[in-house]
Amino acid sequence: AQKVTQAQTEISVVEKEDVTLDCVYETRDTTYYLFWYKQPPSGELVFLIRRNSFDEQNEISGRYSWNFQKSTSSFNFTITASQVVDSAVYFCALSEAGYGGATNKLIFGTGTLLAVQP
Amino acid sequence: GAGVSQSPRYKVAKRGQDVALRCDPISGHVSLFWYQQALGQGPEFLTYFQNEAQLDKSGLPSDRFFAERPEGSVSTLKIQRTQQEDSAVYLCASSSDRVGSYEQYFGPGTRLTVT
Numbered sequence: 001a002q003k004v005t006q007a008q009t010e011i012s013v014v015e016k017e018d019v020t021l022d023c024v025y026e027t028r029d030t031t032y033y034l035f036w037y038k039q040p041p042s043g044e045l046v047f048l049i050r051r052n053s054f055d056e057q058n059e060i061s062g063r064y065s066w067n068f069q070k071s072t073s074s075f076n077f078t079i080t081a082s083q084v085v086d087s088a089v090y091f092c093a094l095s096e097a098g099y100g101g102a103t104n105k106l107i108f109g110t111g112t113l114l115a116v117q118p
Numbered sequence: 119g120a121g122v123s124q125s126p127r128y129k130v131a132k133r134g135q136d137v138a139l140r141c142d143p144i145s146g147h148v149s150l151f152w153y154q155q156a157l158g159q160g161p162e163f164l165t166y167f168q169n170e171a172q173l174d175k176s177g178l179p180s181d182r183f184f185a186e187r188p189e190g191s192v193s194t195l196k197i198q199r200t201q202q203e204d205s206a207v208y209l210c211a212s213s214s215d216r217v218g219s220y221e222q223y224f225g226p227g228t229r230l231t232v233t
Contacts, residue, residue: 004160033220045161045209045224091160095220104213104220105151105174108160 006109021077023092034075035093122225139195139228143212153209200232
């Protein structure tokens, strides 16, 4: 069975601090995808990144970076120099490959609420 | 271009009433998903369409829940005889069928409150 665990329920930091959100996943599939979504107070889920299981290169996009390690089944997300606008709930999600009509439904973690204080 | 839209944004229903929630996916997106998000939880999968075909409805919690996408575009999620436990945000997402493009784009959701 597929499962995503986000052990951190809430994190509070002061602006300009770096913060890492943890994500651990379980799957028996050899090909799968990992995602991070942001859900601000407005409620709409915003896609941040997708990672393929066969590509373990870390990725950086501005203040955001992601560390994917298959050996520990983790896909952690770091925000550098956090800002108040980063305050939101962040979800990690997992899906199977979805070839040939198979459902690539997302399995979400329970989310981490990040509060960035000014 | 336009994103995924959902209507209504808020719905209050009395217990036992039927409700219908609408989703307009991104134009050209083949795949459409419905999720249910309870307060303080992550979204949970309900059902999946590829064009007009409902390929997976394993997440629908009971036979009171029904979804359709008759022309392969707009989708409707219907809940019959609503119960208090149906109170949640219902999210719709769509994605392209291009190989390697599996990210799902979400609408703003419909918040359903059953009183």
